[in-house]
Amino acid sequence: MQIGVFKTVVSHEFTLEFRHRFAFAAQILYVAAVTFIFYLSFSEPEPLVWNSLFWMVMLFSGLQSGTFAFSREFGRSHLFYFQLIDPLVLFFAKIISVWTRLLLLGFTAWFLITVILGDPVVDKPLFALTIILGSLGLATLFSFLSAISMNTSNNGLLLAVLSFPVLLPVLLSVIRLSFISMSDIPVAYSDSITVLLAVIMLLIGLGIFLFPTLWKN
Amino acid sequence: MNGFKKNWYKYLAVVLLLYAIVFGMLVPLRPGIMKVDTFRAELGQDLTLGIDFYNTRLTETTDQRVWLRIDNQHTLLAENTEVVHDRKLIAGFSIPETTPFSKKTLSVSVIVDSKMEGSMVLPDAMVIVVGEGAEINDSQWTQSPIEQLSMRWRYAFPWRNILEETIRNTYFHVPMWFGMMILFLLSSVNGIRLVRSDRSVFESRVFSLNLVGTLFGILGILTGAVWAKYTWGTFWSGDIKQDMSAVTLLIFLAYFLLRSSMTPGKKRNRVTAVYTIFAFLASIPLLYIIPRMEPSLHPGSGGNPGFGGEDLDNTMRMVFYPAVLGWTLMGYWISNLVFRTLEVHKLIEDKNYD
Numbered sequence: 001m002q003i004g005v006f007k008t009v010v011s012h013e014f015t016l017e018f019r020h021r022f023a024f025a026a027q028i029l030y031v032a033a034v035t036f037i038f039y040l041s042f043s044e045p046e047p048l049v050w051n052s053l054f055w056m057v058m059l060f061s062g063l064q065s066g067t068f069a070f071s072r073e074f075g076r077s078h079l080f081y082f083q084l085i086d087p088l089v090l091f092f093a094k095i096i097s098v099w100t101r102l103l104l105l106g107f108t109a110w111f112l113i114t115v116i117l118g119d120p121v122v123d124k125p126l127f128a129l130t131i132i133l134g135s136l137g138l139a140t141l142f143s144f145l146s147a148i149s150m151n152t153s154n155n156g157l158l159l160a161v162l163s164f165p166v167l168l169p170v171l172l173s174v175i176r177l178s179f180i181s182m183s184d185i186p187v188a189y190s191d192s193i194t195v196l197l198a199v200i201m202l203l204i205g206l207g208i209f210l211f212p213t214l215w216k217n
Numbered sequence: 218m219n220g221f222k223k224n225w226y227k228y229l230a231v232v233l234l235l236y237a238i239v240f241g242m243l244v245p246l247r248p249g250i251m252k253v254d255t256f257r258a259e260l261g262q263d264l265t266l267g268i269d270f271y272n273t274r275l276t277e278t279t280d281q282r283v284w285l286r287i288d289n290q291h292t293l294l295a296e297n298t299e300v301v302h303d304r305k306l307i308a309g310f311s312i313p314e315t316t317p318f319s320k321k322t323l324s325v326s327v328i329v330d331s332k333m334e335g336s337m338v339l340p341d342a343m344v345i346v347v348g349e350g351a352e353i354n355d356s357q358w359t360q361s362p363i364e365q366l367s368m369r370w371r372y373a374f375p376w377r378n379i380l381e382e383t384i385r386n387t388y389f390h391v392p393m394w395f396g397m398m399i400l401f402l403l404s405s406v407n408g409i410r411l412v413r414s415d416r417s418v419f420e421s422r423v424f425s426l427n428l429v430g431t432l433f434g435i436l437g438i439l440t441g442a443v444w445a446k447y448t449w450g451t452f453w454s455g456d457i458k459q460d461m462s463a464v465t466l467l468i469f470l471a472y473f474l475l476r477s478s479m480t481p482g483k484k485r486n487r488v489t490a491v492y493t494i495f496a497f498l499a500s501i502p503l504l505y506i507i508p509r510m511e512p513s514l515h516p517g518s519g520g521n522p523g524f525g526g527e528d529l530d531n532t533m534r535m536v537f538y539p540a541v542l543g544w545t546l547m548g549y550w551i552s553n554l555v556f557r558t559l560e561v562h563k564l565i566e567d568k569n570y571d
Binding site: 144148149151152153158161162164165166168169172191195198199202206209210213214216 | 412461464465467468471474475478479484485487488490491492494495498499502503506507510
């Protein structure tokens with residue numbers, strides 16, 4: 001039954017996302033604008049600059065998606081949701097919806113940046129894997145912290161302040177992994193993937209443990 | 218007597234900290250070699266090596282023996298030694314024309330031994346350059362093995378090059394981090410109790426423990442920065458351990474921001490407790506996992522040996538563990554004061570509203 005509920009909630013999320021597709025379009029536009037500004041100032045960036053541009057774009061898009069992740073549920077209809085579904089179902093549905101959004105955004109950004117600025121990525125499967133794992137990390141972190149910051153009046157600012165320190169381990173390993181994928185020399189990267197996975201598991205575990213408590217308010 | 222039963226840990230904290238500060242500051246360092254005045258010599262050269270010492274009294278005896286040591290089998294004893302003053306010695310060597318290995322340079326340690334001071338080592342003190350076509354023959358290098366070293370135990374802290382007197386910071390910098398982690402652990406435990414029972418008394422506990430834990434963290438960063446100035450060269454060198462500690466502090470500073478941006482009540486108690494548990498668990502990879510994977514100067518990171526190896530010998534343990542316990546108890550004491558102030562304020566507010 002839980003799985004049935006889960007499917008319903010996830011498809012509900014996607015329907016809502018699709019209805020508000022202008023928000024996603026706005027983020028794509030943001031990526032395009034940032035990339036074009038970079039093109040005007042750098043024209044042919046080095047891999048290091050390319051890398052930081054890409055993850056800056058991902059970071060701020062993730063922040064944007066995360067800020068409003070729970071705006072519906074923590075608002076007026078909170079009681080309705082509260083009675084209807086298990087908090088964990090909602091939590092995972094949120095993670096999946098934010099993750100999907102970030103994945104779409106990440107691959108679109110990769111495509112856009114490649115078209116405008118060129119593509120220094122050598123090991124493409126590794127970079128794709130980095131986008132997938134990195135988006136999962138960002139999605140989990142932002143969903144969880146968005147649930148915390150939704151309780152305050154100034155949630156957008158607070159989400160940024162709360163999440164940036166914790167983001168660092170995710171971003172550090174993601175940036176290292178994508179930098180490895182841009183180098184011609186093969187470098188061992190299993191350590192970074194392990195760290196990234198460990199941080200993601202930690203975040204998900206914390207979410208399972210703590211989200212129901214936050215939800216009970 | 219009643220008061221003592223309740224306050225025993227405060228007396229213990231004061232006694233332990235007094236002990237740690239007095240002994241940590243007053244116990245001398247063991248004698249050691251500061252530096253040698255020559256860094257490069259050649260085969261067949263008559264070498265006059267000036268050696269500077271620290272904390273020695275060389276003029277009281279004349280039995281100093283000085284060796285150049287390539288490895289355990291290949292050593293060279295000084296032919297004559299001359300004491301200049303208590304902390305300076307000049308040793309004369311005649312370096313053989315032959316080399317034990319076919320290397321371009323030989324890295325040598327200097328070893329000095331005397332009954333008064335015990336034996337002292339300066340690792341990789343200098344380099345002997347092997348010229349082209351030097352004969353490979355180790356017979357002259359094996360004639361004077363290092364033997365009959367004097368062992369002299371004294372109540373003193375170990376001598377470490379570069380660290381020198383700053384080794385005493387071990388009793389201040391390291392206990393800050395131990396204390397911080399213990400206080401944060403306690404605050405997380407109180408956070409769990411708060412979430413389970415919803416009683417606001419635990420919220421005051423969480424806040425006071427987080428406050429003192431963050432204070433300890435800031436002091437840990439500051440003592441670490443001062444230590445780094447005298448050993449690594451700058452206050453802040455962007456070392457991964459420094460950066461990650463700063464990030465950990467930012468996570469906990471965000472707790473205070475979160476707490477102050479919500480109105481007091483059950484909702485705030487719950488949310489801040491959840492954030493505290495989250496912050497504590499998030500700080501573990503930042504402080505103990507990531508720094509081990511990056512290059513770093515800090516002990517216990519970047520493949521460096523962790524704490525408790527050669528740097529922490531038994532004389533230091535006798536001060537270090539009491540210092541850790543003392544600082545932690547002191548932190549708990551301070552947090553208790555903060556906690557009681559908060560509770561009193563709550564009572565006053567309740568009275569006013571009634």
